[in-house]
Amino acid sequence: MTLIEDARKGVVTDFVKKAAEYEGIEAEKLIRLISHGYVVLPKNVRREEVQPRAIGMLTSTKVNANVGTSADYINVEEEVEKAIIAQKAGADAVMDLSSGGDLDAIRKRIMEVVEVPFGTVPIYQAARDCHRVVDMDEDDFFRVVEKHAKDGVDFMTIHAGVNWVSVERLRRSKRLLGVVSRGGAITIGWMLHNEKENPYYKDFDYLLEILKEYDVTISLGDAYRPGCIHDAGDRAKYTEFIMLGELVEKCREKGVQCMVEGPGHVPLDQIETSVRAMKSVTDNAPLYLLGPLVTDIAAGYDHIAAAIGAAIAGMAGADFICYVTPSEHLALPTVEDVREGVIAAKIAAHAIDLIKEGQRERARQRDYEMSLARKNLDWERQFELSIDPEKAREIYSRRKSESEACSMCGDLCAIKLVKEAFERD
Amino acid sequence: MTLIEDARKGVVTDFVKKAAEYEGIEAEKLIRLISHGYVVLPKNVRREEVQPRAIGMLTSTKVNANVGTSADYINVEEEVEKAIIAQKAGADAVMDLSSGGDLDAIRKRIMEVVEVPFGTVPIYQAARDCHRVVDMDEDDFFRVVEKHAKDGVDFMTIHAGVNWVSVERLRRSKRLLGVVSRGGAITIGWMLHNEKENPYYKDFDYLLEILKEYDVTISLGDAYRPGCIHDAGDRAKYTEFIMLGELVEKCREKGVQCMVEGPGHVPLDQIETSVRAMKSVTDNAPLYLLGPLVTDIAAGYDHIAAAIGAAIAGMAGADFICYVTPSEHLALPTVEDVREGVIAAKIAAHAIDLIKEGQRERARQRDYEMSLARKNLDWERQFELSIDPEKAREIYSRRKSESEACSMCGDLCAIKLVKEAFERD
Numbered sequence: 001m002t003l004i005e006d007a008r009k010g011v012v013t014d015f016v017k018k019a020a021e022y023e024g025i026e027a028e029k030l031i032r033l034i035s036h037g038y039v040v041l042p043k044n045v046r047r048e049e050v051q052p053r054a055i056g057m058l059t060s061t062k063v064n065a066n067v068g069t070s071a072d073y074i075n076v077e078e079e080v081e082k083a084i085i086a087q088k089a090g091a092d093a094v095m096d097l098s099s100g101g102d103l104d105a106i107r108k109r110i111m112e113v114v115e116v117p118f119g120t121v122p123i124y125q126a127a128r129d130c131h132r133v134v135d136m137d138e139d140d141f142f143r144v145v146e147k148h149a150k151d152g153v154d155f156m157t158i159h160a161g162v163n164w165v166s167v168e169r170l171r172r173s174k175r176l177l178g179v180v181s182r183g184g185a186i187t188i189g190w191m192l193h194n195e196k197e198n199p200y201y202k203d204f205d206y207l208l209e210i211l212k213e214y215d216v217t218i219s220l221g222d223a224y225r226p227g228c229i230h231d232a233g234d235r236a237k238y239t240e241f242i243m244l245g246e247l248v249e250k251c252r253e254k255g256v257q258c259m260v261e262g263p264g265h266v267p268l269d270q271i272e273t274s275v276r277a278m279k280s281v282t283d284n285a286p287l288y289l290l291g292p293l294v295t296d297i298a299a300g301y302d303h304i305a306a307a308i309g310a311a312i313a314g315m316a317g318a319d320f321i322c323y324v325t326p327s328e329h330l331a332l333p334t335v336e337d338v339r340e341g342v343i344a345a346k347i348a349a350h351a352i353d354l355i356k357e358g359q360r361e362r363a364r365q366r367d368y369e370m371s372l373a374r375k376n377l378d379w380e381r382q383f384e385l386s387i388d389p390e391k392a393r394e395i396y397s398r399r400k401s402e403s404e405a406c407s408m409c410g411d412l413c414a415i416k417l418v419k420e421a422f423e424r425d
Numbered sequence: 426m427t428l429i430e431d432a433r434k435g436v437v438t439d440f441v442k443k444a445a446e447y448e449g450i451e452a453e454k455l456i457r458l459i460s461h462g463y464v465v466l467p468k469n470v471r472r473e474e475v476q477p478r479a480i481g482m483l484t485s486t487k488v489n490a491n492v493g494t495s496a497d498y499i500n501v502e503e504e505v506e507k508a509i510i511a512q513k514a515g516a517d518a519v520m521d522l523s524s525g526g527d528l529d530a531i532r533k534r535i536m537e538v539v540e541v542p543f544g545t546v547p548i549y550q551a552a553r554d555c556h557r558v559v560d561m562d563e564d565d566f567f568r569v570v571e572k573h574a575k576d577g578v579d580f581m582t583i584h585a586g587v588n589w590v591s592v593e594r595l596r597r598s599k600r601l602l603g604v605v606s607r608g609g610a611i612t613i614g615w616m617l618h619n620e621k622e623n624p625y626y627k628d629f630d631y632l633l634e635i636l637k638e639y640d641v642t643i644s645l646g647d648a649y650r651p652g653c654i655h656d657a658g659d660r661a662k663y664t665e666f667i668m669l670g671e672l673v674e675k676c677r678e679k680g681v682q683c684m685v686e687g688p689g690h691v692p693l694d695q696i697e698t699s700v701r702a703m704k705s706v707t708d709n710a711p712l713y714l715l716g717p718l719v720t721d722i723a724a725g726y727d728h729i730a731a732a733i734g735a736a737i738a739g740m741a742g743a744d745f746i747c748y749v750t751p752s753e754h755l756a757l758p759t760v761e762d763v764r765e766g767v768i769a770a771k772i773a774a775h776a777i778d779l780i781k782e783g784q785r786e787r788a789r790q791r792d793y794e795m796s797l798a799r800k801n802l803d804w805e806r807q808f809e810l811s812i813d814p815e816k817a818r819e820i821y822s823r824r825k826s827e828s829e830a831c832s833m834c835g836d837l838c839a840i841k842l843v844k845e846a847f848e849r850d
Contacts, residue, residue, distance in 0.1 A: 375603075
């Protein structure tokens with residue numbers, strides 16, 4: 001029985017109980033949300049221990065960190081270190097997107113250090129295993145999915161919304177950058193070359209059977225995510241939303257947990273509409289966002305452009321934020337980039353939780369305590385409550401103040417001045 | 426005659442012409458906006474050369490960088506370097522907030538390197554010149570304003586919205602952090618101790634006379650800005666909006682350019698309301714924002730928390746973004762912090778311009794060209810168009826790809842794959 005089927009029967013497992021505790025909500029409420037598909041709780045039956053991370057309605061906003069080799073740069077232990085650092089910085093999920101080296105070995109090695117839900121994009125490996133991407137046969141698409149499922153992968157991105165209907169919309173579109181999703185590009189390239197429908201779409205039921213056997217959560221991939229501001233919000237992307245919405249319905253019918261991925265590069269004023277449209281056509285499936293990046297020109301600082309977009313998307317209902325690192329658009333990230341990326345996404349996630357139904361009160365408590373520590377000029381407590389205690393301490397320490405305040409204002413500290421004035425008064 | 430009076434007479438000066446060119450709008454339109462007070466164009470008559478930076482409706486979103494010593498840390502040449510770096514990174518204005526050392530000498534020294542509008546908060550110096558803040562007499566408040574005006578300061582923050590009406594609202598408020606504005610705190614402390622009305626409020630007309638003589642733009646200070654999420658959007662702050670709105674009217678009557686400053690720490694879902702309320706009660710005065718910071722716990726990364734808030738505020742009408750550095754809440758920033766702070770604010774500003782009436786088309790052109798360069802895998806052009814070309818180049822270069830793509834995807838570059846597939850097709 002899958003987790004969603006258990007939930008529908010009202011069974012509260014230990015895992016669900018732990019997840020509910022982590023969220024600060026009642027277990028009964030959580031299983032109701034899971035049974036409707038409004039929340040997913042990824043865990044492969046083959047994985048012995050996973051930290052529960054519920055994603056979706058009423059639960060705290062989660063952050064994913066991508067790690068993995070590329071053809072140009074294969075250093076497995078560095079990717080392992082990234083996975084460790086990402087979790088230390090607060091990542092709620094880690095995806096291995098490796099596409100260079102011995103992919104099976106790399107995946108297993110990274111999984112060893114990942115305690116939170118672990119995800120992959122199987123088609124990268126399917127494509128890598130062939131001489132040319134277009135040489136894959138239909139079985140290759142499913143073979144890797146099954147392999148990853150057997151290895152214990154908790155969630156997988158599958159670009160099943162790519163089909164002839166959406167490809168036709170893409171062909172008629174006036175996109176500048178076409179397709180920027182790797183998985184989407186592989187699939188479309190394969191379809192056009194072989195003149196065949198996307199196997200993941202055509203045989204979606206078969207795909208679900210495999211996933212169901214291992215209780216893998218499907219993350220319906222965002223093949224048409226706009227790769228630049230110019231391409232945002234076009235008909236190809238909206239068509240994919242609709243296709244994904246249909247597939248969400250199938251997943252729920254079959255008892256497979258699913259979430260939906262979203263764009264991409266999106267200008268500020270289109271984010272809310274885009275998120276609400278996705279939520280509408282997918283009947284409130286948990287929404288997993290890459291970015292959205294609010295400008296194309298922030299190379300070197302795309303973690304900031306993405307944090308802006310994520311926060312706005314979160315206001316409109318996004319649940320799960322895929323981090324973006326300062327290396328985005330430029331290179332494979334370093335370990336330090338990974339840390340920066342996770343923290344930027346965590347800031348957005350926490351800002352969202354400060355206003356998110358079900359999480360608001362708990363999230364605000366932390367900010368309240370931080371501000372209380374500020375009022376009391378209690379620096380140790382401030383470091384403790386900071387998103388990155390080490391960094392906060394380091395900045396504070398490099399310039400000690402003569403006063404009990406910090407070196408910014410010193411004796412002209414506003415908090416001190418007014419506190420004293422009202423006390424005297 | 427002041428700039429606003431010229432504008433009302435329909436006089437298009439060379440300075441206005443340059444400003445209009447910089448904005449890509451017609452000079453006639455610009456003077457109409459200035460004459461209504463919807464746009465300010467700060468320039469002290471005593472300053473020979475200033476780069477024109479129009480702030481407000483239909484003009485591009487501007488960024489300010491604060492520099493200056495504190496009592497604990499006085500290194501004038503470092504502050505000078507910060508001012509230079511800030512402008513290099515794209516700051517449209519620089520404020521000297523020094524409160525330690527020989528303030529006159531420091532101000533003059535920093536001004537030497539500032540080519541964009543230069544601002545100060547005169548009350549810091551007034552307070553510093555006295556043994557105790559509360560010992561200032563009423564003349565001290567104005568004496569420093571006149572001194573700064575004579576020295577050529579283009580815009581000054583004056584906390585004139587602090588009066589007994591707003592102080593009473595503060596007293597009745599249930600704030601956790603009280604007042605966190607340094608200028609606000611000094612003023613309130615002085616009022617309570619001396620049992621006297623704020624001289625800037627009481628003798629606002631006299632203040633305007635001084636400012637008018639040198640055509641200084643007044644930036645109506647945000648004394649009650651919330652210092653934490655808990656304190657956001659309370660009655661003290663809304664009362665100040667109203668007071669500032671009344672003062673805006675006076676400034677416009679007297680022919681003094683003015684803008685209004687805004688909060689502070691504000692949760693995501695209150696930013697839009699807050700900005701729209703300010704715009705409403707101030708009749709669309711240009712809005713100068715510090716942050717808003719969308720959480721209290723981002724110490725060490727407050728430039729990111731602020732960029733999120735600024736972008737959302739910009740969607741609702743904010744015009745001028747005061748940068749926040751990674752050192753905020755912890756220490757006086759370093760030169761590198763200043764650069765990071767400016768760039769984060771510039772990203773938000775550009776994201777806003779991508780959707781801002783009057784600027785949208787021009788801003789989008791840059792993103793379009795960037796994306797075109799991405800499509801063509803033209804790396805040099807991508808660096809050129811990046812918000813920080815050096816940083817982008819450095820990240821790209823540290824991991825060269827074997828392919829013409831970057832080391833992130835290498836030969837699985839999505840852009841390449843689909844381009845080739847459609848071309849073959």
